[in-house]
Amino acid sequence: MIRRQLFNLLRQETRLSSTSTGLRGQHPITKDKPVLHQYPKIDPMTLVGNQLEEMVGEIHQELENQLKNDIELGKVSKYYFDGQGKAIRPAIAMTIGHAFNAHCGVAENSDIIAKQRKVAIVAEMIHTASLYHDDVLDRAETRRGKVAVNRQWDACKSTLAGDYILAVASKIMAQIRHEEVLIVLSQVLADLVRGEFQQLQNKADSSERFQLYLAKTFNKTASLLAYSAKANGLLSSSYLKSPEEVKANADAAYNYGRSIGIAFQLVDDLLDFEASSEQLGKPAAADLKLGLATAPVLFATTKFPELEDMIARRFNKPGDVEKAFEFVLQSDGLDRTRELAREHCDSALSAIEPLTDSKYKWALASLTDYCLNRLK
Numbered sequence: 001m002i003r004r005q006l007f008n009l010l011r012q013e014t015r016l017s018s019t020s021t022g023l024r025g026q027h028p029i030t031k032d033k034p035v036l037h038q039y040p041k042i043d044p045m046t047l048v049g050n051q052l053e054e055m056v057g058e059i060h061q062e063l064e065n066q067l068k069n070d071i072e073l074g075k076v077s078k079y080y081f082d083g084q085g086k087a088i089r090p091a092i093a094m095t096i097g098h099a100f101n102a103h104c105g106v107a108e109n110s111d112i113i114a115k116q117r118k119v120a121i122v123a124e125m126i127h128t129a130s131l132y133h134d135d136v137l138d139r140a141e142t143r144r145g146k147v148a149v150n151r152q153w154d155a156c157k158s159t160l161a162g163d164y165i166l167a168v169a170s171k172i173m174a175q176i177r178h179e180e181v182l183i184v185l186s187q188v189l190a191d192l193v194r195g196e197f198q199q200l201q202n203k204a205d206s207s208e209r210f211q212l213y214l215a216k217t218f219n220k221t222a223s224l225l226a227y228s229a230k231a232n233g234l235l236s237s238s239y240l241k242s243p244e245e246v247k248a249n250a251d252a253a254y255n256y257g258r259s260i261g262i263a264f265q266l267v268d269d270l271l272d273f274e275a276s277s278e279q280l281g282k283p284a285a286a287d288l289k290l291g292l293a294t295a296p297v298l299f300a301t302t303k304f305p306e307l308e309d310m311i312a313r314r315f316n317k318p319g320d321v322e323k324a325f326e327f328v329l330q331s332d333g334l335d336r337t338r339e340l341a342r343e344h345c346d347s348a349l350s351a352i353e354p355l356t357d358s359k360y361k362w363a364l365a366s367l368t369d370y371c372l373n374r375l376k
Contacts, residue, residue, distance in 0.1 A: 043370075044363035048094040052087045055121055062121075062168050076153055076161040080128050084144045089127050090120035092260065092367065093228040096253050099352065099360035100236030104249070115176045116232045122185060123228040125169035130192055130220075132162030137196070138290055178238075181231045188227050195219030199292065202312065209311070210298050214262070221268075222261025229257030252351050256364065259348035263371050266341035269294035271374075273328055288321045295340065297324060300333035338372075345371055 045052070063077050097116035106112050131143065136155045140148035150158045166189065173185050198216040203209040218226075233253025237246040272287055273296055287294050291314030293307075301307045304327040310320045328334065345368035355361045 039365050040359075040362040041366045041369065042359055042363040044091050044095045044360075044367060047098070047359060047363055048091055051094060051117065051120075052090055053083070055087075055090060055117075055124065056081055056083045059121060059125060062172065063165070066164075066168055066171075072157070073161060073164060076149065076157055077164050079149050079152065079161075080131055080143065082144075084146075085128075087124065088264065089123040089224060089228065092225055092257065092364075093120040093123045093232055095360050095363050095367075096229045096256065097232035097236060099355055099358060099364055100233050100249055100253060102358035102360060103356040104236045104240060106236055106239075112235050112238055115178065115181075115235050118172050118176050119181070119185070119228055119231045119235070122169045122172050123224055125165050125172070126185075126188055126192070127224055129162040129165040129169070132158050132165070133196075136162075138286075176235075178235065180234055184227045184231045184234070188224050191219040191223035195221075195223075202314070204312070206298070206301060206308070209293070210295075213293070213295065213298060217262055217265045218258065221265040222258050225261035225264075226254050226257035230254040248354075252354065255351035256348050259344045259351060260367060260371060263341040263344035263348065263368070266295055266337055266344065267371055267374065269296060270334055270337050270341070272296075273325065273334060285321060285325050288315050288324055291315050295337040296328045296333035298333075299336040300324075300328045300331035303327075303331040303333075341372060 059081050060078050063081075064074055067074050094116065097113070097119070100106075101110075101112065101116075132149055134140070135143055135148045136150045136158050140150060142148055149161070153161075173182055176182065195216050195218075198212055198219060201212060203212050230250050230253045233249045234246070237249045240246050240249075269287065272285060272294065288297070293311045297307060297311065301311070307324060307327055310317075310324050313320070315321050315324055348368055349365055352361055352364050
């Protein structure tokens with residue numbers, strides 16, 4: 001197979017010949033060098049990038065179609081649909097769909113592809129609506145390098161705009177006309193609310209606290225990736241006669257989305273300590289300032305037990321944020337978070353290993369490299 005070194009997040013490529021016995025265990029333990037794998041490296045954006053660019057215009061049109069004279073609601077609801085996001089969620093949904101289409105023998109002109117595209121649009125709309133609500137709850141100042149929606153307008157209008165985006169997304173979900181897909185995608189909305197409630201909780205026991213963190217991470221981040229992937233896996237399997245094969249495909253798609261989703265959030269939590277505000281497009285140490293203890297902090301409590309009291313009071317005393325930040329940097333919290341992300345990326349690779357080889361399968365595998373090596 002081909003081995004392409006990932007420098008500059010899959011953009012600069014050097015081809016080397018190598019062999020592979022499968023996708024499992026492809027992430028070696030490295031701290032300073034980019035992770036390298038033994039399979040063809042394909043940037044998914046080269047495969048679905050054009051479709052994603054078109055989606056922004058389609059989402060604008062969907063939002064406008066429901067409005068008559070309310071120009072302000074249109075402006076607020078389209079504010080974050082500016083093409084500046086990473087578009088990871090629709091990219092994964094579309095790439096999963098194509099990969100399972102290749103596996104199931106779905107024709108390139110099938111109506112299934114149009115339905116999978118709607119799933120990708122819904123995924124991006126649900127994610128963006130959650131950003132509106134997050135920024136209101138967090139009283140955010142910036143998002144993606146520009147003034148946050150709640151500052152550009154106000155909390156009430158931003159919340160209502162987020163609700164409106166979800167309403168339009170729900171309509172698109174119904175247009176897919178697939179009962180199981182509708183049920184699967186509806187679960188994401190329930191999980192998002194559960195995740196917000198879990199974020200308000202605090203556990204005294206350290207093991208329970210970490211389990212709560214992982215549950216919150218799934219509900220707020222990975223659920224959307226897992227269920228949109230499962231939805232497109234189900235659509236790819238529409239013409240299969242074996243219920244067992246349909247279930248196997250749905251489970252594989254779900255497991256890939258879940259694993260890559262958790263890995264992405266772990267790396268996000270890592271970057272909150274390693275990346276600059278300019279790279280992130282938002283203030284560094286943002287979670288600490290919100291009183292949230294993420295994986296690097298939870299792991300750091302092993303070396304610095306005094307973090308326990310700070311976590312319990314949500315870093316609300318003067319100097320807590322600065323001390324916690326330094327404790328994390330002086331501990332193995334970042335390394336352990338990176339290792340946990342690597343384990344989830346290996347799980348994502350295992351989930352798609354049974355798929356028929358295709359450029360879309362390799363693009364999904366390459367996303368695990370991007371996840372572990374990204375800078376923002």
